[in-house]
Amino acid sequence: MIACRVAVMLVFLSVGGFSAWAGTSLTETRSTLEKWVEARQLISKTRTDWQSDKETLEQTIALYERELKAIDEQMSKVSTNNTQVAKEMEEATSLQKVSHVTLNGTRQFATDFEAKLKRLTPQLPIPLQDILKPMLARMPADPATTKMLAAERVQVLVGVLSELDKFNNAVNLFNEKRKNSQGEEVAVQTIYVGLGAAYFVNEAGDFAGTGTSGASGWEWTTKSEIASAVQEVVRIYRNERTARFVTLPATIR
Template sequence: MRPSCLIFGIVFASFPLMAQEHAAPADGPEALRGSVREWMETMQKIQKEEDAWEKDREVLKGYKEGLEKEIEDLKEQIDRAKTRKEGGDKQSLDEVAERDRYAAAQDELARQVRTLEEGLSSRLKLVPGPLLRQAKVAQGVEVLKQGLQLPPDKLSEDVSKRLFNAVELLAEIEKFQQLVHVRAELHKDSQGREFKMQVVYFGLAMAYGVNEDSSFALVGRPGQDGWKFEERAAIAPQIQALVASATSEKDATFTQLPLIQP
């Protein structure tokens, strides 16, 4: 029960008792009623304040619950952000490690390609002239030389292209090495006279050449300074027979020739 209802009950219950008391002064009842009225107005104000406070308390309670919910949401967002950050940091570290591995592998590949280019270049002198003059091989040699001119800090440039070129160049040389080839070439004798000759190459190992009338013959081998040819007029007929056998569609014949030591 509210305090105002209780107060009204006490006041009305007191009126019979007040009637039994001695007569009050003329202004006594009026003063009493004024006091009661003032007291009731005061209690009504108090009640209003209590009602207002109750409403404010409910509003504040709603604010408090809303703030608590917002705080919980923010905590969850912070936890998710921390999780994402930790995952992002790990991913970033993994990406950095992967990038470093890739860079290290690329540097190692660049060094290996340079080693391959240097080794291949040092052995080009063992490749006979006719093979070096072939368009595909000549272009490969040019690319090889361009790669060798790169400074150390540029070794990674066009590394894939240079590797492919070196492999292709080696493949062409290996293909020549596995077969017997007959090439038309010009050679000079010791007197400076030039002859058109047919030269038979046994891969990269040896070569035998003879002119059309078998008056001039050569034997060639690769050396430290490249291919060297020596005059061997005495075996011109045998070399002529070798050329005929190599260029004829008839059955191959056996031709005996000296093996020239390097």
């Protein structure tokens, strides 16, 4: 009976000891499992966060790369534009230098030709001087200080040359007055053959002569013997006679 109780007591004690051990192991296991689950969750969260951060970072990098590319393109354009601007500036500077040289040459040409015209004017026929007077008045009094544009000065000179050429290549008839041997002014008709010679005659046909250009103006010589010939030329000029050859004296200088 006693032996039986002892056995039962041992069995109880054994069962009690196992239960105590089992309880401790389960608690540790549960704690370990909880920590493992937490670790897995943390790893999963970390992976998710990293994936999100990675995508954000990649998007940011892509954005920066696009901006850098755009900046590079703009800088390239600026560089190209700067090169073009520099090229255009160089061309403009070169053209400006050529223009200055040309302009200075034009001014000098105008100055020289204006001086020649002023010396030539007194030697021209009075009717031609009257024609040129408005244009000659436009020429600058002092080429060194004039504000008149070179183009305007050349335009005036071209106009003067045009009138000179027109007069020199035509036969022109003008009504003038000439002094006779008594010093009296007589109304005459003067035929200018270009700028080389002139012939005059009065209405009565008793006063006639020739004219040539001199250093201080036209010089006139009375030659009454050519009166009829000059009158014939006047009639031909007015279409009152059929054109024909008329002999007149000429002075070669």
